[in-house]
Amino acid sequence: MAVFTLVFLAPIAYSIYLSLFRKQLVGGNAFVGLDNYQRAFTDPQFWESVGRVGAFLVVQVPIMLGLALLVALAIDSGRLYGKSFFRISIFLPYAVPAVVAALMWGFMYGTRFGLVGNINEIFGISLPNPLSPDLVLISIGNIVTWSFVGYNMLIFYSSLRTIPTSLYEAAELDGANQWQVIRSIKIPAIRGGLVIATIFSIIGSFQLFNEPSILQSLAPNAITTYFTPNLYAYSLSFSGQQYNYSATIAIIMGLITMVIAYVVQLRGMRKEA
Incomplete structure:
Protein backbone atom coordinates (compact mmCIF):
# COMPACT_ATOMS: atom_id res chain seq x y z
CA MET A 1 0.00 0.00 0.00
CA ALA A 2 2.87 2.37 0.76
CA VAL A 3 4.46 1.75 -2.65
CA PHE A 4 1.06 2.05 -4.37
CA THR A 5 0.44 5.37 -2.64
CA LEU A 6 3.90 6.68 -3.44
CA VAL A 7 4.12 5.76 -7.14
CA PHE A 8 0.45 5.96 -8.15
CA LEU A 9 -1.79 8.02 -5.88
CA ALA A 10 0.72 10.73 -4.93
CA PRO A 11 1.57 11.79 -8.54
CA ILE A 12 -2.14 11.95 -9.43
CA ALA A 13 -2.92 14.01 -6.34
CA TYR A 14 -0.03 16.37 -7.08
CA SER A 15 -1.15 16.79 -10.70
CA ILE A 16 -4.67 17.68 -9.55
CA TYR A 17 -3.16 20.13 -7.08
CA LEU A 18 -1.07 21.78 -9.82
CA SER A 19 -4.10 22.04 -12.13
CA LEU A 20 -5.90 24.25 -9.59
CA PHE A 21 -3.18 26.92 -9.61
CA ARG A 22 -1.66 29.31 -12.13
CA LYS A 23 1.83 30.79 -12.10
CA GLN A 24 1.77 34.58 -12.22
CA LEU A 25 4.55 37.08 -12.82
CA VAL A 26 3.74 38.75 -9.52
CA GLY A 27 2.84 36.66 -6.51
CA GLY A 28 3.90 33.24 -7.79
CA ASN A 29 1.33 30.48 -7.90
CA ALA A 30 -2.22 31.65 -7.30
CA PHE A 31 -5.26 29.49 -6.71
CA VAL A 32 -7.62 29.73 -9.71
CA GLY A 33 -9.95 26.80 -9.09
CA LEU A 34 -11.31 25.36 -12.34
CA ASP A 35 -10.09 28.19 -14.60
CA ASN A 36 -7.45 25.96 -16.18
CA TYR A 37 -10.11 23.38 -17.03
CA GLN A 38 -12.32 26.07 -18.58
CA ARG A 39 -9.36 27.19 -20.65
CA ALA A 40 -8.72 23.62 -21.82
CA PHE A 41 -12.33 23.11 -22.91
CA THR A 42 -12.06 26.18 -25.14
CA ASP A 43 -8.50 25.50 -26.37
CA PRO A 44 -8.64 24.71 -30.13
CA GLN A 45 -5.10 23.32 -30.16
CA PHE A 46 -5.92 20.83 -27.41
CA TRP A 47 -9.09 19.58 -29.08
CA GLU A 48 -7.35 19.40 -32.44
CA SER A 49 -4.77 17.09 -30.88
CA VAL A 50 -7.52 15.01 -29.24
CA GLY A 51 -9.31 14.68 -32.58
CA ARG A 52 -6.06 13.62 -34.24
CA VAL A 53 -5.38 10.78 -31.79
CA GLY A 54 -9.07 9.85 -31.95
CA ALA A 55 -8.82 9.42 -35.72
CA PHE A 56 -5.57 7.54 -35.23
CA LEU A 57 -7.29 5.19 -32.79
CA VAL A 58 -10.30 4.52 -35.02
CA VAL A 59 -8.13 3.60 -38.03
CA GLN A 60 -4.92 2.13 -36.62
CA VAL A 61 -6.20 0.01 -33.74
CA PRO A 62 -8.61 -2.17 -35.80
CA ILE A 63 -5.91 -2.73 -38.45
CA MET A 64 -3.30 -3.68 -35.83
CA LEU A 65 -5.61 -5.98 -33.88
CA GLY A 66 -6.96 -7.53 -37.08
CA LEU A 67 -3.44 -8.37 -38.26
CA ALA A 68 -2.52 -9.70 -34.82
CA LEU A 69 -5.62 -11.91 -34.73
CA LEU A 70 -4.96 -13.18 -38.26
CA VAL A 71 -1.38 -14.13 -37.38
CA ALA A 72 -2.45 -15.77 -34.09
CA LEU A 73 -5.08 -17.84 -35.88
CA ALA A 74 -2.58 -18.87 -38.56
CA ILE A 75 -0.01 -19.98 -35.97
CA ASP A 76 -2.64 -21.80 -33.90
CA SER A 77 -4.08 -23.60 -36.93
CA GLY A 78 -1.25 -26.14 -36.94
CA ARG A 79 -0.95 -25.78 -40.71
CA LEU A 80 1.79 -23.16 -40.71
CA TYR A 81 5.25 -24.59 -41.30
CA GLY A 82 7.88 -23.14 -38.95
CA LYS A 83 5.33 -21.52 -36.64
CA SER A 84 7.92 -21.04 -33.86
CA PHE A 85 10.08 -19.00 -36.24
CA PHE A 86 7.14 -16.83 -37.32
CA ARG A 87 5.94 -16.36 -33.75
CA ILE A 88 9.34 -15.11 -32.60
CA SER A 89 9.94 -13.03 -35.75
CA ILE A 90 6.61 -11.23 -35.50
CA PHE A 91 7.06 -10.60 -31.77
CA LEU A 92 10.65 -9.37 -32.18
CA PRO A 93 9.78 -5.75 -33.20
CA TYR A 94 8.10 -5.31 -29.80
CA ALA A 95 11.54 -5.81 -28.22
CA VAL A 96 12.87 -2.79 -30.13
CA PRO A 97 12.63 0.36 -27.96
CA ALA A 98 10.09 2.88 -29.24
CA VAL A 99 12.76 5.56 -29.69
CA VAL A 100 14.94 3.25 -31.78
CA ALA A 101 11.95 2.12 -33.88
CA ALA A 102 10.90 5.73 -34.55
CA LEU A 103 14.45 6.72 -35.53
CA MET A 104 14.86 3.69 -37.77
CA TRP A 105 11.58 4.23 -39.61
CA GLY A 106 12.14 7.99 -39.70
CA PHE A 107 15.38 7.55 -41.64
CA MET A 108 13.76 5.01 -43.95
CA TYR A 109 11.00 7.54 -44.65
CA GLY A 110 13.54 10.19 -45.66
CA THR A 111 13.20 11.39 -49.27
CA ARG A 112 16.76 12.75 -49.44
CA PHE A 113 18.77 10.25 -47.42
CA GLY A 114 16.52 7.28 -46.61
CA LEU A 115 14.92 4.28 -48.28
CA VAL A 116 12.24 6.36 -50.01
CA GLY A 117 14.89 8.69 -51.41
CA ASN A 118 16.99 5.73 -52.61
CA ILE A 119 14.00 4.18 -54.37
CA ASN A 120 13.22 7.49 -56.06
CA GLU A 121 16.82 7.81 -57.21
CA ILE A 122 17.23 4.23 -58.46
CA PHE A 123 13.95 3.95 -60.33
CA GLY A 124 13.63 7.60 -61.35
CA ILE A 125 10.24 8.00 -59.72
CA SER A 126 8.79 10.34 -57.12
CA LEU A 127 7.13 8.53 -54.23
CA PRO A 128 4.98 10.61 -51.86
CA ASN A 129 6.85 11.91 -48.84
CA PRO A 130 5.78 9.78 -45.83
CA LEU A 131 6.66 12.68 -43.52
CA SER A 132 4.49 15.23 -45.29
CA PRO A 133 1.61 16.79 -43.31
CA ASP A 134 -0.93 14.65 -45.18
CA LEU A 135 0.84 11.32 -44.60
CA VAL A 136 2.75 11.67 -41.34
CA LEU A 137 -0.08 10.28 -39.19
CA ILE A 138 -0.30 7.23 -41.45
CA SER A 139 3.47 6.82 -41.20
CA ILE A 140 3.29 6.93 -37.41
CA GLY A 141 0.48 4.37 -37.53
CA ASN A 142 2.73 2.10 -39.57
CA ILE A 143 5.48 2.33 -36.92
CA VAL A 144 3.06 1.58 -34.08
CA THR A 145 1.51 -1.33 -35.98
CA TRP A 146 4.93 -2.78 -36.78
CA SER A 147 5.91 -2.53 -33.12
CA PHE A 148 2.77 -3.92 -31.47
CA VAL A 149 1.30 -6.53 -33.81
CA GLY A 150 3.54 -9.15 -32.20
CA TYR A 151 2.58 -8.10 -28.67
CA ASN A 152 -1.14 -8.43 -29.39
CA MET A 153 -0.56 -11.61 -31.38
CA LEU A 154 0.97 -13.16 -28.26
CA ILE A 155 -2.10 -12.21 -26.19
CA PHE A 156 -4.43 -13.79 -28.75
CA TYR A 157 -2.26 -16.86 -29.25
CA SER A 158 -2.02 -17.46 -25.50
CA SER A 159 -5.82 -17.26 -25.26
CA LEU A 160 -6.22 -19.69 -28.15
CA ARG A 161 -3.97 -22.22 -26.44
CA THR A 162 -6.34 -22.40 -23.46
CA ILE A 163 -9.30 -23.65 -25.55
CA PRO A 164 -10.04 -27.29 -24.66
CA THR A 165 -9.28 -29.72 -27.50
CA SER A 166 -12.62 -31.42 -26.80
CA LEU A 167 -14.37 -28.47 -28.45
CA TYR A 168 -12.39 -29.01 -31.65
CA GLU A 169 -13.14 -32.73 -31.56
CA ALA A 170 -16.85 -32.05 -31.16
CA ALA A 171 -16.78 -29.56 -34.04
CA GLU A 172 -14.99 -32.07 -36.24
CA LEU A 173 -17.62 -34.72 -35.48
CA ASP A 174 -20.31 -32.21 -36.45
CA GLY A 175 -18.58 -31.61 -39.77
CA ALA A 176 -17.60 -27.98 -39.08
CA ASN A 177 -15.06 -26.43 -41.44
CA GLN A 178 -12.16 -24.18 -40.40
CA TRP A 179 -14.12 -20.94 -40.81
CA GLN A 180 -16.97 -22.27 -38.66
CA VAL A 181 -14.49 -23.33 -35.98
CA ILE A 182 -12.92 -19.86 -35.98
CA ARG A 183 -16.26 -18.06 -35.89
CA SER A 184 -18.06 -20.30 -33.39
CA ILE A 185 -15.27 -21.52 -31.10
CA LYS A 186 -12.03 -19.59 -31.33
CA ILE A 187 -13.18 -15.96 -31.49
CA PRO A 188 -15.85 -16.32 -28.74
CA ALA A 189 -13.33 -18.14 -26.55
CA ILE A 190 -10.72 -15.36 -26.79
CA ARG A 191 -13.15 -12.46 -26.38
CA GLY A 192 -11.54 -11.61 -23.04
CA GLY A 193 -8.15 -11.32 -24.73
CA LEU A 194 -9.66 -9.15 -27.45
CA VAL A 195 -11.13 -6.79 -24.85
CA ILE A 196 -7.81 -6.55 -22.98
CA ALA A 197 -5.86 -5.89 -26.18
CA THR A 198 -8.40 -3.26 -27.26
CA ILE A 199 -8.19 -1.45 -23.91
CA PHE A 200 -4.38 -1.48 -23.98
CA SER A 201 -4.44 -0.17 -27.56
CA ILE A 202 -6.86 2.63 -26.67
CA ILE A 203 -4.65 3.69 -23.78
CA GLY A 204 -1.58 3.55 -26.01
CA SER A 205 -3.25 5.64 -28.72
CA PHE A 206 -4.18 8.42 -26.31
CA GLN A 207 -0.64 8.31 -24.88
CA LEU A 208 0.96 8.67 -28.32
CA PHE A 209 4.19 10.57 -27.72
CA ASN A 210 7.46 8.82 -28.57
CA GLU A 211 6.94 8.50 -32.32
CA PRO A 212 5.83 12.09 -33.05
CA SER A 213 8.39 13.46 -30.60
CA ILE A 214 11.26 11.67 -32.37
CA LEU A 215 9.97 12.40 -35.89
CA GLN A 216 9.38 16.08 -35.10
CA SER A 217 12.99 16.97 -35.90
CA LEU A 218 12.68 15.15 -39.26
CA SER A 235 5.66 21.35 -24.79
CA LEU A 236 3.61 23.40 -22.36
CA SER A 237 5.60 22.14 -19.40
CA PHE A 238 9.18 22.03 -20.66
CA SER A 239 9.13 24.71 -23.35
CA GLY A 240 6.40 27.07 -22.22
CA GLN A 241 6.94 26.72 -18.47
CA GLN A 242 3.16 26.31 -18.04
CA TYR A 243 3.26 23.49 -15.53
CA ASN A 244 -0.21 24.11 -14.17
CA TYR A 245 -1.95 24.07 -17.53
CA SER A 246 0.11 21.06 -18.60
CA ALA A 247 -1.11 19.17 -15.53
CA THR A 248 -4.66 20.13 -16.44
CA ILE A 249 -4.26 18.66 -19.93
CA ALA A 250 -2.85 15.47 -18.43
CA ILE A 251 -5.76 15.12 -15.98
CA ILE A 252 -8.37 15.64 -18.72
CA MET A 253 -6.71 13.11 -21.01
CA GLY A 254 -6.53 10.61 -18.14
CA LEU A 255 -10.26 10.99 -17.54
CA ILE A 256 -11.10 10.68 -21.25
CA THR A 257 -8.98 7.54 -21.56
CA MET A 258 -10.46 6.02 -18.42
CA VAL A 259 -14.06 6.60 -19.54
CA ILE A 260 -13.51 5.16 -23.03
CA ALA A 261 -11.62 2.13 -21.68
CA TYR A 262 -14.39 1.53 -19.13
CA VAL A 263 -17.08 1.67 -21.81
CA VAL A 264 -15.15 -0.80 -23.97
CA GLN A 265 -14.74 -3.13 -21.00
CA LEU A 266 -18.46 -3.00 -20.18
CA ARG A 267 -19.42 -3.75 -23.79
CA GLY A 268 -16.96 -6.64 -23.92
CA MET A 269 -18.26 -8.11 -20.66
CA ARG A 270 -21.87 -7.88 -21.83
CA LYS A 271 -21.08 -9.69 -25.07
CA GLU A 272 -19.14 -12.33 -23.17
CA ALA A 273 -22.05 -12.82 -20.77
Missing part, protein backbone atom coordinates in the same frame (compact mmCIF):
# COMPACT_ATOMS: atom_id res chain seq x y z
CA ALA A 219 9.29 16.64 -40.13
CA PRO A 220 9.00 20.01 -38.34
CA ASN A 221 6.42 21.28 -40.81
CA ALA A 222 4.16 18.26 -40.30
CA ILE A 223 4.41 17.65 -36.55
CA THR A 224 3.50 20.65 -34.42
CA THR A 225 3.93 21.09 -30.69
CA TYR A 226 0.25 20.20 -30.28
CA PHE A 227 0.28 17.18 -32.62
CA THR A 228 -0.92 14.89 -29.80
CA PRO A 229 -2.21 15.74 -26.30
CA ASN A 230 0.87 14.26 -24.63
CA LEU A 231 3.21 16.19 -26.92
CA TYR A 232 1.17 19.32 -26.23
CA ALA A 233 1.40 18.82 -22.46
CA TYR A 234 5.13 18.18 -22.74
